[in-house]
Amino acid sequence: MSKRDNKRFNDNERKSAPKRGGKNRRDYGDSYEPKRSGRRSAASSGSNGRRSSASGKSSRQERPRRVLGYDLDLKEEINRNIGTDGLEVVAGRNPVTEALSGDRDVERVFIADGAEGSVSKIVAIAREQGVIVDFVPKEKIDAMAPGVKHQGVVAKVSEYSYADMDEVFERAEASGEDPFIVILDEVTDPHNLGAIIRTAECAGAHGVIIPKRRAASLTQTVALSAAGAIESMPVVQVTNLARTIEELKEKGIWVGAADMDGETYYNANLTGPIAIVIGNEGKGVGRLVKEKCDFVLSIPMYGKINSLNASNAAAILMYGIRRARG
Numbered sequence: 001m002s003k004r005d006n007k008r009f010n011d012n013e014r015k016s017a018p019k020r021g022g023k024n025r026r027d028y029g030d031s032y033e034p035k036r037s038g039r040r041s042a043a044s045s046g047s048n049g050r051r052s053s054a055s056g057k058s059s060r061q062e063r064p065r066r067v068l069g070y071d072l073d074l075k076e077e078i079n080r081n082i083g084t085d086g087l088e089v090v091a092g093r094n095p096v097t098e099a100l101s102g103d104r105d106v107e108r109v110f111i112a113d114g115a116e117g118s119v120s121k122i123v124a125i126a127r128e129q130g131v132i133v134d135f136v137p138k139e140k141i142d143a144m145a146p147g148v149k150h151q152g153v154v155a156k157v158s159e160y161s162y163a164d165m166d167e168v169f170e171r172a173e174a175s176g177e178d179p180f181i182v183i184l185d186e187v188t189d190p191h192n193l194g195a196i197i198r199t200a201e202c203a204g205a206h207g208v209i210i211p212k213r214r215a216a217s218l219t220q221t222v223a224l225s226a227a228g229a230i231e232s233m234p235v236v237q238v239t240n241l242a243r244t245i246e247e248l249k250e251k252g253i254w255v256g257a258a259d260m261d262g263e264t265y266y267n268a269n270l271t272g273p274i275a276i277v278i279g280n281e282g283k284g285v286g287r288l289v290k291e292k293c294d295f296v297l298s299i300p301m302y303g304k305i306n307s308l309n310a311s312n313a314a315a316i317l318m319y320g321i322r323r324a325r326g
Contacts, residue, residue: 028195087156087219089270091145096155100125105158105237107131107217112138112152122153130239132212141158160218168207168252171234175206179253179276180321183209185241185289187310189281190216195311196278201229203318208233209275211241245292248275257285258313259279260306262296265317270324279313 087107090099100107100122109126111119111184113135126133144154172179182200200208216222217237222231238244240248245255256268257277278292279285290296299308299316308316 015295020177027238028202038073044152056192069326074255087152087158089144089147090157091150091154093122093151093153096153097122098133099155099157101131105160105162105218107156107212109155110141110144111135112141114138115152119153128192130212144269158218160190160223160230160235162218163207165207165236165247165249167234168236168256174202177204177206177308177325178271178273179207179275180205180273181209181253182318183245183255183275183277183279184211184215185212185285186211186215186280187278188214188216189310190219190221191217191225192281192309194222194227194230196314197213197222197235198229199311199315199318200217201233202228203315203322205318206234207236209236209238209241209244212237212239213238228274233255242288243276244293245275245289249292249294250298254295256295256297257293258317259285259290259299260295260298262298264300265297265320268297270321275319276321278315278317281310306319 019089090096091123096109098117104127104131104137107132109122111123111133123133138152141150141152141154144150168181169179182196182205184193184196187196187210193210197208210216218230218235228234248255251273253273253275255275255277256262258279276297277285279289285293297317299313301307
């Protein structure tokens with residue numbers, strides 16, 4: 001049999017057969033109009049169509065252009081740059097100056113080496129407000145604000161507001177109790193910070209104090225770990241922890257450091273106005289901070305591991321203080 005005879009359809013049958021993939025004009029008749037995925041002409045759409053014959057532009061409401069969850073048509077979202085540490089990065093000399101002069105809490109300012117001009121004004125404002133200023137290579141600024149005209153200046157800004165020390169004492173006075181304060185010495189893990197804030201709120205502490213340098217700040221990660229406690233627990237950020245301890249002692253607060261070589265906490269007198277210092281996850285309480293404290297507390301270890309997680313140790317001591325208060 002020849003190839004021509006072996007065909008499934010002859011030429012006439014193939015022409016009358018419907019095309020694969022759906023119906024066509026031969027199935028519906030001459031009134032069939034296939035759907036068009038492309039643009040429609042002004043003549044075919046008419047006055048009620050989606051395209052205006054006068055302007056040639058579509059009148060339909062276009063969907064917002066989004067990249068990684070951000071709306072590219074909104075300036076506030078274009079300029080919003082969240083760093084890996086959960087803090088917002090503000091780039092440019094004028095935006096950084098406005099952030100320093102406004103109500104937001106600026107964590108740190110970064111300036112490219114060799115930057116001149118209005119940089120001196122930014123440095124002066126930052127230092128007047130106690131904000132840390134770091135001079136770094138321009139490459140680091142580029143990495144922090146990729147694709148942004150940063151002019152050699154960026155700042156890290158917290159989404160959450162810090163409290164004043166007066167708020168801590170006002171909270172204690174409102175509760176009718178002696179002040180009960182938790183001080184964190186360079187606790188760097190945001191999960192630990194959030195857990196400690198949560199426990200402090202549950203244990204009835206009146207405030208948490210953290211340093212500005214080499215420590216975790218109030219970020220979204222901290223807020224999630226704190227499970228809402230960050231909204232009600234005053235968190236004070238200070239420049240010099242040792243000086244702050246001296247000021248607390250002048251107000252009649254007894255300050256104790258958590259360390260392995262101290263008195264067992266359940267044998268110590270934990271009544272009265274008190275502040276407890278929890279140290280860094282690795283090195284514990286710093287030497288200078290420890291020297292400023294009135295006494296040292298320890299938690300007995302009975303297992304093979306001789307230390308606790310910072311948030312666990314803080315929880316034990318906080319509830320030790322709560323128990324002593326009756």
